[in-house]
Amino acid sequence: xxxxxxxxxxxxxxxxxxxxxxxxxxxxxxxxxxxxxxxxxxxxxxxxxxxxxxxxxxxxxxxxxxxxxxxxxxxxxxxxxxxxxxxxxxxxxxxxxxxxxxxxxxxxxxxxxxxxxxxxxxxxxxxxxxxxxxxxxxxxxxxxxxxxxxxxxxxxxxxxxxxxxxxxxxxxxxxxxxxxxxxxxxxxxxxxxxxxxxxxxxxxxxxxxxxxxxxxxxxxxxxxxxxxxxxxxxxxxxxxxxxxxxxxxxxxxxxxxxxxxxxxxxx
Amino acid sequence: xxxxxxxxxxxxxxxxxxxxxxxxxxxxxxxxxxxxxxxxxxxxxxxxxxxxxxxxxxxxxxxxxxxxxxxxxxxxxxxxxxxxxxxxxxxxxxxxxxxxxxxxxxxxxxxxxxxxxxxxxxxxxxxxxxxxxxxxxxxxxxxxxxxxxxxxxxxxxxxxxxxxxxxxxxxxxxxxxxxxxxxxxxxxxxxxxxxxxxxxxxxxxxxxxxxxxxxxxxxxxxxxxxxxxxxxxxxxxxxxxxxxxxxxxxxxxxxxxxxxxxxxxxxxxxxxxxxxxxxxxxxxxxxxxxxxxxxx
Ligand SMILES: Nc1ncnc2c1ncn2[C@@H]1O[C@H](COP(=O)(O)OP(=O)(O)O)[C@@H](O)[C@H]1O
Ligand SMILES: [Mg+2]
Numbered sequence: 039x040x041x042x043x044x045x046x047x048x049x050x051x052x053x054x055x056x057x058x059x060x061x062x063x064x065x066x067x068x069x070x071x072x073x074x075x076x077x078x079x080x081x082x083x084x085x086x087x088x089x090x091x092x093x094x095x096x097x098x099x100x101x102x103x104x105x106x107x108x109x110x111x112x113x114x115x116x117x118x119x120x121x122x123x124x125x126x127x128x129x130x131x132x133x134x135x136x137x138x139x140x141x142x143x144x145x146x147x148x149x150x151x152x153x154x155x156x157x158x159x160x161x162x163x164x165x166x167x168x169x170x171x172x173x174x175x176x177x178x179x180x181x182x183x184x185x186x187x188x189x190x191x192x193x194x195x196x197x198x199x200x201x202x203x204x205x206x207x208x209x210x211x212x213x214x215x216x217x218x219x220x221x222x223x224x225x226x227x228x229x230x231x232x233x234x235x236x237x238x239x240x241x242x243x244x245x246x247x248x249x250x251x252x253x254x255x256x257x258x259x260x261x262x263x264x265x266x267x268x269x270x271x272x273x274x275x276x277x278x279x280x281x282x283x284x285x286x287x288x289x290x291x292x293x294x295x296x297x298x299x300x301x302x303x304x305x
Numbered sequence: 306x307x308x309x310x311x312x313x314x315x316x317x318x319x320x321x322x323x324x325x326x327x328x329x330x331x332x333x334x335x336x337x338x339x340x341x342x343x344x345x346x347x348x349x350x351x352x353x354x355x356x357x358x359x360x361x362x363x364x365x366x367x368x369x370x371x372x373x374x375x376x377x378x379x380x381x382x383x384x385x386x387x388x389x390x391x392x393x394x395x396x397x398x399x400x401x402x403x404x405x406x407x408x409x410x411x412x413x414x415x416x417x418x419x420x421x422x423x424x425x426x427x428x429x430x431x432x433x434x435x436x437x438x439x440x441x442x443x444x445x446x447x448x449x450x451x452x453x454x455x456x457x458x459x460x461x462x463x464x465x466x467x468x469x470x471x472x473x474x475x476x477x478x479x480x481x482x483x484x485x486x487x488x489x490x491x492x493x494x495x496x497x498x499x500x501x502x503x504x505x506x507x508x509x510x511x512x513x514x515x516x517x518x519x520x521x522x523x524x525x526x527x528x529x530x531x532x533x534x535x536x537x538x539x540x541x542x543x544x545x546x547x548x549x550x551x552x553x554x555x556x557x558x559x560x561x562x563x564x565x566x567x568x569x570x571x572x573x574x575x576x577x578x579x580x581x582x583x584x585x586x587x588x589x590x591x592x593x594x595x596x597x598x599x600x601x
Contacts (some may be wrong), residue, residue, distance in 0.1 A: 045405050086333035130391075139389040143354045143446075244538040283490050304359045 041158060042153040043160065046127075049136075050157070055126060060161075063119040064168060066274070070116070071172050075100055075180055097268050100180035105180050107264045107275060109173040110199040113165070117203045118259075119162055121210035125223045125299040128154060128214035138305045150295045156212055162204040166196055198260045198277040205257050207283045208292035215296045230254065256284040309334050309454055309485045310355070310587055317350050317509075324350040326509040327364070332487060335478045337498035339517070340489040342506030342592065349386050351506075356383050368454075379407045382447030383410035383456035388439040396423060396442050399431055400449065409450035417445040421475065437468035444475060449601035455479060458489040473499060493593050505593060525550035527565045528554045530581035531572070542568065553583065558580035567595070569589050 050056045078099070099103050131137040140150055178184065210227055217223040234254045241248055250256060260281050262274040310332040317325040325347040332338045340348045353359035355366060356378060368377045390399040400414045418424045421441035426434070434442065440460055447455055458477065461469040476499055490496050496503050497517065504514035511601050529535065535555055539548050544563035549556040557568060565584040572579055 041405070043403065048398075048402050048405065049391060049394075052389075052398055054393070133387050134391060135387075136391055138358050138385075139356050140406060141375075142378060142383050142385065143403050144408075145406050148373035149375070180313050302360070304353070 039152070039156065042102040043156040046157045047152040047160075050127065054300075056123065059119065059123040059126070063116060063123070063165075066119070067113055067116045067165070068172060071113055071169065072176055074112075098181075099268075101190040102177045102184065104193045104264070105173050105177040105181075106195045106216075106289070109176070109259060110195040111261045111264050113169045113199065114202050114258070117206045118133055120165065120203065121206055121227060122224055123240055124154075124158060124161075124207050125214045125227065126220055127157070128211055129223055130222040131220055132218040132254050132305075133220070135305075137300075138193045138224070141305065147300045148297060151300060155208070157291055158204060158211060160206040162200050162207060165203050166200040169199060192275070194220065194277050195261055195276070198203055200281065201282060201285055201289070202257055202260045205253075205289040205292070208289045208296075209253065210295045212292045212299075215299050251284055252278070253288045256281055256288065260285055308332060309336075310366065310368055310487070311370075312355075312366040313350035315351070315366055316362045317347075317354060317359060323509050325354070328511050329458055330504060330511065330514060332485060334485055335483055336502045337476075337486045337488065337500045339500035339503030340487065340493070341440065341496050341503055341504060343491055345508075346451070346491075346506040347509040348491075348506060349458055350509075352383070352385050352456055352489060352553075356385065356456070358383070358385070379450055380452055381454045381456060382449070382452035383458075384440075384443040384447050384460065385456070390431045390439070390442065390446075393430060395428050395430055395451045396434070399429040399442070400427075400446055403446045404449050408452040413449055413451070417448045420448065420478075421445040437464050437471070438463065440468070440472060441475070444472070444479075448479070452484070454485045454487065456487045456489075459491065460488070461490075461492070461495060464561045479519055507512060513555075525559050525563075525565060526585045527559060527568055528581065528583040528585060529557060529558045529568070529572075529579050530554050531577050531579045533577060535572075535577070538572060542571055544571075545570065 078097075098110055131140070137150060141147060145153070177189070180187075209222075209230075213227055213230075214220070214223045217226060231254050234252055238249055238252055238255060241252075250259060260277065262275055264275065267273045267275070308331040310330070312328055312330040314359050315325060315328040316323070325563070328351065340351065342348050350359055354361045355368075355373075357373060357375070366373070368381065371377065372404065379495070389398075390404070394402070396418070400418070401411060403409075404411050404414060415424070421444055421496065423438060423441055423445060426438065431439070431442070444460065447457070460476070461472050473495070476486065476488070488496065488499060500517050502514070502516050505512050531537075531554065539545065539555055539557060542557070544560050544567055545557045546560050547558045549558075559565070559568065565582065569579060569582055
């Protein structure tokens with residue numbers, strides 16, 4: 039297993055695009071999530087000069103345990119950048135035909151897929167770790183008092199966040215595997231959100247109970263939108279087991295289909 | 306002893322096109338086996354099936370007497386159609402990657418690079434290599450893990466004469482180590498110069514297979530020249546199937562069993578002394594063209 043991961047990383051670590059895209063990903067992710075408070079303060083200053091009075095610092099965005107759900111929720115939007123990297127990685131193998139040579143040299147098709155999946159797991163874990171560190175640090179900085187039970191509360195959002203990223207990267211891998219060209223794959227990846235939304239809107243009229251089982255919908259439902267709680271609305275402040283099972287199911291399906299596709303095709 | 310490779314009834318259809326039709330073939334240990342056929346005759350498709358990148362429609366094959374798995378492929382070095390590498394990696398890094406996949410010792414990399422004379426360019430990116438260098442890197446890569454079998458598909462395609470000569474030398478050097486080599490080519494003289502055995506493919510059908518030397522048996526061609534005009538004399542000679550005038554010589558193709566000395570005696574008895582008489586073995590090229598024509 040580790041050997042297969044090393045093989046895929048070897049392809050990536052000397053590839054400039056990989057560092058550029060990953061750098062961009064971790065930079066924008068880090069900047070956005072860590073600077074939320076400064077941004078809000080700036081908004082307040084702007085607001086003050088217009089005579090509006092909002093005491094934003096009283097809103098506990100970065101307080102434990104709210105910070106966990108808030109930051110994992112926001113970070114979820116950036117997974118698309120990481121997915122672009124996955125698309126580039128897999129479609130390169132087809133444009134350069136290196137997948138063919140990898141198989142000729144002695145990888146099995148299953149091993150080839152596993153090597154890509156392992157990289158996806160590693161990227162998801164690194165993203166999760168980074169989000170955790172940012173949430174921890176900002177939480178420690180902005181929470182007025184630090185209560186240990188608040189700090190260790192709701193940590194399951196990181197499990198959900200990992201699954202969210204990994205599921206989406208698995209989807210990107212499958213698309214890249216089927217389409218094989220990077221530009222088109224990225225377009226379809228972006229459009230797939232919209233296409234699914236259109237299908238959902240139509241399905242909603244007939245079989246509304248089906249909606250939570252759609253792949254993109256279930257992925258985005260893993261971590262529920264937390265912000266309405268600041269205007270005193272009920273929110274779901276936990277990860278639902280059903281969502282986890284649905285997304286885990288889709289993740290398996292994505293990766294297995296990618297394997298089947300490779301197994302069946304002449305490369 | 307088991308043959309290195311045994312192919313049974315191997316067939317590949319691409320939709321309605323039959324790229325390889327019911328092929329049966331054996332390659333023995335130590336042979337340099339040529340697969341000869343014009344472009345599109347199914348050579349690459351056959352090799353692709355043998356390396357598990359093309360799924361056969363039907364039929365089977367065995368390497369070393371066993372069903373092939375990915376472990377089998379690690380013992381076979383193969384370059385199909387074009388050299389394939391990661392363009393953004395250096396030659397060295399590309400070979401490190403191949404070595405990881407094959408489970409070969411990284412220490413071999415320096416050796417194979419030296420063999421193909423790429424040591425001083427190993428740290429340049431693959432995409433900066435000339436075509437000849439790419440071909441040589443591909444051969445180096447195929448030689449990692451000390452394979453028992455080497456598969457080369459049109460290894461001299463697109464090279465200049467010097468590059469062609471270099472690659473052929475390299476193949477001979479590798480063959481002299483006792484390795485089995487399978488060489489696909491659309492060039493007759495390449496197969497003739499390099500191979501011990503060969504098969505001829507035409508539109509997916511194998512139309513001939515046998516040792517290269519067997520082919521040069523059969524009818525002989527004789528080149529003759531004399532101070533007098535030979536046209537009349539030669540046309541009255543019974544043992545020829547054709548007479549051609551070429552470059553100032555007469556080329557006489559003899560019928561089966563007739564030898565060049567019979568022609569010499571015939572001329573002598575007619576009072577003609579040949580000033581030039583050379584027995585030419587039947588060239589593979591003619592045989593090849595005949596085989597292709599026969600199989601119509
Ligand atoms: N992936 C493919 N899809 C459809 N047809 C193919 C494919 N690969 C090869 N062919 C066809 O199969 C035939 C044999 O091709 P190939 O094996 O490449 O021949 P060769 O290597 O002898 O030049 C050709 O007619 C070619 O067009
Ligand atoms: Mg070919």
